[in-house]
Amino acid sequence: xxxxxxxxxxxxxxYPYEASYPDRQFAFVFNINRCIGCQSCTMACKSTWTFSxxxxxMWWNNVETKPYGxxxxxxxxxxxxxxxxxxxxxxxxxRATDSRRAPWGEYHGKTIFEASPNASTENGSQTALGYLPxxxxxxxxxxxxxxxxxxxxxKKGEYFKSGTDLPTHDAWFFYLARICNHCTYPACLAACPRxxxxxxxxxxxxxxxxxxCRGYRKCMEACPYKKTHYRATxxxxxxxxxxxxxxEGKDADANGRPFTTRCMSACIGQIRLQSFVKLKPDxxxxxxxxxxxxxxxxxxxxxxxxxxxxxxxxxxxYIPPRWAPRPYLRQMFGPGVDSAIEKYAALDRETLAVLQxxxxxxxxxxxxxxxxxxxxxEKEIRGRKVEIFNDTILGYDAEGREIIxxxxxxxxxxxxxxxxxxx
Ligand code: SF4
Ligand code: SF4
Ligand code: SF4
Numbered sequence: 262x263x264x265x266x267x268x269x270x271x272x273x274x275x276y277p278y279e280a281s282y283p284d285r286q287f288a289f290v291f292n293i294n295r296c297i298g299c300q301s302c303t304m305a306c307k308s309t310w311t312f313s314x315x316x317x318x319m320w321w322n323n324v325e326t327k328p329y330g331x332x333x334x335x336x337x338x339x340x341x342x343x344x345x346x347x348x349x350x351x352x353x354x355x356r357a358t359d360s361r362r363a364p365w366g367e368y369h370g371k372t373i374f375e376a377s378p379n380a381s382t383e384n385g386s387q388t389a390l391g392y393l394p395x396x397x398x399x400x401x402x403x404x405x406x407x408x409x410x411x412x413x414x415x416k417k418g419e420y421f422k423s424g425t426d427l428p429t430h431d432a433w434f435f436y437l438a439r440i441c442n443h444c445t446y447p448a449c450l451a452a453c454p455r456x457x458x459x460x461x462x463x464x465x466x467x468x469x470x471x472x473x474c475r476g477y478r479k480c481m482e483a484c485p486y487k488k489t490h491y492r493a494t495x496x497x498x499x500x501x502x503x504x505x506x507x508x509e510g511k512d513a514d515a516n517g518r519p520f521t522t523r524c525m526s527a528c529i530g531q532i533r534l535q536s537f538v539k540l541k542p543d544x545x546x547x548x549x550x551x552x553x554x555x556x557x558x559x560x561x562x563x564x565x566x567x568x569x570x571x572x573x574x575x576x577x578x579y580i581p582p583r584w585a586p587r588p589y590l591r592q593m594f595g596p597g598v599d600s601a602i603e604k605y606a607a608l609d610r611e612t613l614a615v616l617q618x619x620x621x622x623x624x625x626x627x628x629x630x631x632x633x634x635x636x637x638x639e640k641e642i643r644g645r646k647v648e649i650f651n652d653t654i655l656g657y658d659a660e661g662r663e664i665i666x667x668x669x670x671x672x673x674x675x676x677x678x679x680x681x682x683x684x
Contacts, residue, residue, distance in 0.1 A: 263280070265279075267572060268364070270372070271363025271365065271366055272368065276446050276451065277374070283464055283465035284463060285537040285539050286465035287464045287466050287535070288554050289525065289535040289576070290553075290579070291577065291578070292532045292580040292619060293436065293579055293581060294605065295530045298324055301527045302322050302528050303322050306501075306523055307322075315494030316490075316499070318399045318400070318402075318490070320332060321490075322438070322440045323402055323403075323439055326406050326407055326435070327593075328410050329408050332401075333394040334397075335398070336487045337593075340392070341568075343390055343391075343392070344373065347371050347376035348376065361546070364558075372570065372573075389448040391448070391485060393478060394481070409433055410433060428583065428587075429584060429585065429586050433585050435584075437579075441467065442486060443467050443576050444467065446573050447484075448571075449483055449484045449488075449489050452482065453479055455473050455477070456473070457470045458470070458480060465576065466505055468500075475497070476497050486568075486571075486573075486575070488501060504520075508521070519625050519658070525620075531621070534553055534554065534619045534620075535625065537625070538555055538576075539552075553618050553626055553629050556629075558578055562597065563604050563612065566578055566579075566595065568594075570595070580601065580605060581602055583602050590602075614629075615629060621656065626665060627659045629657070630654070630655045630657070631654050631655075632653040632655070636650050637651045637669075649669065651669050653668050654667055654669070
């Protein structure tokens with residue numbers, strides 16, 4: 262095993278290969294607070310990439326209802342349990358020491374690579390701690406949809422008696438939308454005995470070479486997010502391709518201009534923002550103050566990685582839901598949860614403006630700019646004075662062309678009396 266630097270964990274960690282980073286990295290932020298579980302993203306991906314024979318159970322994008330839902334069933338509970346056993350309990354975090362190289366502190370616990378039974382051997386058969394889901398675990402992609410966890414149900418009518426008080430609801434669930442995280446240290450790649458999995462140097466998208474794959478499913482066993490899928494008709498494994506033809510501008514109506522992925526473009530709730538981040542030679546993110554992903558992760562610090570303790574350094578980030586219990590969220594997104602939710606609950610001026618970029622255009626936003634507008638709201642919320650300004654936010658593509666121009670306040674249209682009751 263080599264030693265590589267994982268900035269999500271604030272420390273070096275063991276990984277089977279030497280560190281190697283792309284020029285820029287495909288990355289995204291999902292705002293869980295806005296997801297309505299409509300599955301438009303899921304169907305956009307399925308109807309584009311996985312509609313053929315042998316792909317029936319493949320949902321490269323899926324949206325599961327937490328805490329009970331999961332695809333494959335209980336995937337995260339299982340791997341967390343395995344990791345906890347290897348660590349003799351949940352791994353602990355110490356406080357942050359470096360805002361860029363260790364923004365959430367240092368993780369003291371084994372990752373899936375370090376907890377592998379063969380971590381100390383050169384040619385072990387299991388590169389990362391993991392398991393191969395059984396067929397029936399892939400049978401119900403939306404199991405437990407909308408099922409809440411409720412500590413207080415004793416009789417009818419008591420469901421929402423105290424369940425509506427923030428910060429934490431007594432009855433809660435939330436939708437977790439997931440795609441492959443195109444990890445910096447992919448477990449799927451590390452585990453493949455054929456070296457059929459590679460990370461593209463131009464954008465860090467992780468792909469499986471179908472000519473090289475022999476369907477051993479070592480990647481399925483190793484990926485802690487369970488985002489590779491076996492196709493019995495071809496006896497190979499397939500996964501999310503980051504819609505690379507779209508982000509290369511090769512979509513039929515793109516005229517050469519890159520589009521965001523299908524699942525991002527189709528999102529009804531406008532919870533998704535996809536772009537690229539620039540990397541330094543050590544794999545950490547180069548400062549890019551007005552790149553919206555960089556801003557949300559490193560400046561506003563409201564977007565957090567999913568299960569950072571796994572150790573793959575995922576490049577998908579989430580704004581955690583305000584209403585779910587904090588211990589559950591800390592386990593899922595690490596120690597940055599409390600401050601991220603506090604900030605999200607009383608947004609500062611710039612972050613509120615940046616959030617307006619989500620889902621506004623199918624071209625990829627690389628940079629934003631804010632033009633100040635008048636104050637339109639002021640109130641004290643949870644002990645903090647909150648002011649809202651009707652700022653205008655502009656988004657630009659990689660060539661500096663304007664692709665988004667929107668305001669914080671959405672325009673209000675009132676239907677005329679003549680059409681009041683018409684549809
Ligand atoms: S999420 Fe899984 S399949 Fe995707 S890059 Fe990471 S380890 Fe590989
Ligand atoms: S990025 Fe493309 S391939 Fe990947 S889940 Fe989204 S739509 Fe599917
Ligand atoms: S399309 Fe957007 S809002 Fe709908 S389920 Fe997917 S992520 Fe959530």
